[in-house]
Amino acid sequence: MLTLILAESSIELVPNEIAGRSAIQKWAERKKKAPHQLILDQSYHHSAILSLGKSGVGRGRPDIVHFSLLLALGSPLNSDNQLNCFVHTRDDHVITINPRARLPRNTDRFTSLIEQLYQESVVPSSGTPLMKLSKESLKDLLSRISPDDVVALTTAGSPKPMDQVAMGLSHAKRPALLVGGFPVGHFSDQTMKLAPDRFRIDRRSLEAWTVVGRAVYDYEKAIGIGKF
Amino acid sequence: MLTLILAESSIELVPNEIAGRSAIQKWAERKKKAPHQLILDQSYHHSAILSLGKSGVGRGRPDIVHFSLLLALGSPLNSDNQLNCFVHTRDDHVITINPRARLPRNTDRFTSLIEQLYQESVVPSSGTPLMKLSKESLKDLLSRISPDDVVALTTAGSPKPMDQVAMGLSHAKRPALLVGGFPVGHFSDQTMKLAPDRFRIDRRSLEAWTVVGRAVYDYEKAIGIGKF
Numbered sequence A, B: 001m002l003t004l005i006l007a008e009s010s011i012e013l014v015p016n017e018i019a020g021r022s023a024i025q026k027w028a029e030r031k032k033k034a035p036h037q038l039i040l041d042q043s044y045h046h047s048a049i050l051s052l053g054k055s056g057v058g059r060g061r062p063d064i065v066h067f068s069l070l071l072a073l074g075s076p077l078n079s080d081n082q083l084n085c086f087v088h089t090r091d092d093h094v095i096t097i098n099p100r101a102r103l104p105r106n107t108d109r110f111t112s113l114i115e116q117l118y119q120e121s122v123v124p125s126s127g128t129p130l131m132k133l134s135k136e137s138l139k140d141l142l143s144r145i146s147p148d149d150v151v152a153l154t155t156a157g158s159p160k161p162m163d164q165v166a167m168g169l170s171h172a173k174r175p176a177l178l179v180g181g182f183p184v185g186h187f188s189d190q191t192m193k194l195a196p197d198r199f200r201i202d203r204r205s206l207e208a209w210t211v212v213g214r215a216v217y218d219y220e221k222a223i224g225i226g227k228f
Helices: A022-031 A042-050 A062-073 A107-120 A138-145 A162-170 A189-194 A208-223 B022-031 B042-050 B062-073 B107-120 B138-145 B162-170 B189-194 B208-223
Strands: A002-009 A083-089 A093-097 A131-135 A149-159 A175-180 A197-200 B002-009 B083-089 B093-097 B131-135 B149-159 B175-180 B197-200
Touching: A002 A062, A002 A138, A002 A208, A022 A042, A062 A083, A062 A107, A062 A208, A062 B062, A062 B208, A083 A138, A093 A107, A107 A131, A107 B107, A138 A189, A149 A162, A149 A189, A162 A175, A162 A208, A175 A208, A208 B062, A208 B208, B002 B062, B002 B138, B002 B208, B022 B042, B062 B083, B062 B107, B062 B208, B083 B138, B093 B107, B107 B131, B138 B175, B138 B189, B149 B162, B149 B189, B162 B175, B162 B208, B175 B208
Parallel strands: A002 A083, A002 A175, A149 A175, A149 A197, B002 B083, B002 B175, B149 B175, B149 B197
Antiparallel strands: A083 A093, A093 A131, B083 B093, B093 B131
C-alpha cells in the first residue's frame, strides 16, 4: 500500500490582503460566495496574485492537485486498493481522499468542491465522504500514518530514475511518497527534513501530475501488479 | 519521433438537434456565443446530451483531450522534440498541435480556446499558431504523415504490456500511436482497419490520459531518452 502525499499544494482560500481586489469581488459575486470563501485561482485571479509580488509566486493552482488526483485515482494501483492519497496544502490543511472518490472532470467544478470542503470540512454533506479536510501539518500527518519509508521527489534531490526509486519503495511495508503540489520552487526546509530520502527523477523540471503518473506506474511495476 | 494521435475524440460543436435546449441556450448567453459555436460539454450540457439517448453516450468530453495533451506536451519526450500530437475528432476534424504550445491549465479555458479554433481555424489569431483545425478524416491524416508503423491501443486488442508495445514502436522510424480520445466504447471499424496492430495494455479499462502518460513514458525508456 503506497501513500501518496501532494505536499505544500497550491490550494488556499483567498488571502485577506487581496480579498478587496475587483477581480476577486467580481468572481465572488458570480459564484455567490464571500471573497474569503473562494479558493485562490491563477486562472481567474491572475492580477490579484501578481499584486502579492514575490510571495504570490506559485500560488492559486488547484488544477495541479485536481489533475494529479485524477491520474492517481484512475490508476490500476488504486483500483487494486493499494494507493492512499492525501493533499497537504501550503497553509497546513490536509485533505484526506476516499480512494473510491470520483472527482469532477472539470477544473472549476473541482475548485468549487474544494470551496465547499473548506466550508463544511467534508464533502458531500451527506452519504459516504469523498474528501475530508482537517487543519494539520505535514509532520502531524506523517506521525498519524507512520510510514516506514518516506521519500520526497524534488529537483533538489540526488538523481535517481523513478523506476529505481519505486523499487526502493516497494521494499517498505508502508511507504510514503511526497510530491510537490505546486508549480515552481522547492519544498520548505521543514518538509525536506521530514523526508531523509530525496530524489530527482529527471534533469528537467516535471509537472506534478507527470511525476504522479510516473511514480504510480513504476510502483505498480515494482510490486508486480497484474496487468492481465 | 513518435506521432501521438488522439482518435475519435469527444470534441464537437453542439449538434443542431439539441441547440434549442434551455441549458445550451443559457450557456450560449453566458458565453456570448451562438449555440452552434459552443463545444459540446458534459459538465454543462449533461441533460441535453442525455436527451440524445444512446447516440449521446461518451460525447462532450473536451477535458479528455485537454488532460491528455497537457501530459503529452509536458513530457521529456516532447521537450526533446521527439513527439508530435494530433487530435482527430469524432466528426472528422483534425487539430494539429504545435509541440511548443502552452495550453491553458483550466478545462473551461481550454474549451473556449477550442471554440475559437472552430471559428477561426487557427489559434491564436496572430503570431505563431498553437493549434490548427482542418476538416480531415483519420485515414487522410495517416496518409499525410505516412507512418511506417501504426499501433492502436484498445481494450479490444490483444494483451501486451505497454513497455513491450513501446519497444516495438521504437524500432520504427516514424511510428504512430492511436489512443481513443473518448470515455467509453471502442474505435469504429473504420479506425480499427487503419491500425493492423491493436493492443490492450491492461485488463482494466484505463482513462485516455493515463494511457497517454504511460505510453509516452515507456516510449522514452524504449528509445533511451536521457534522464540526467
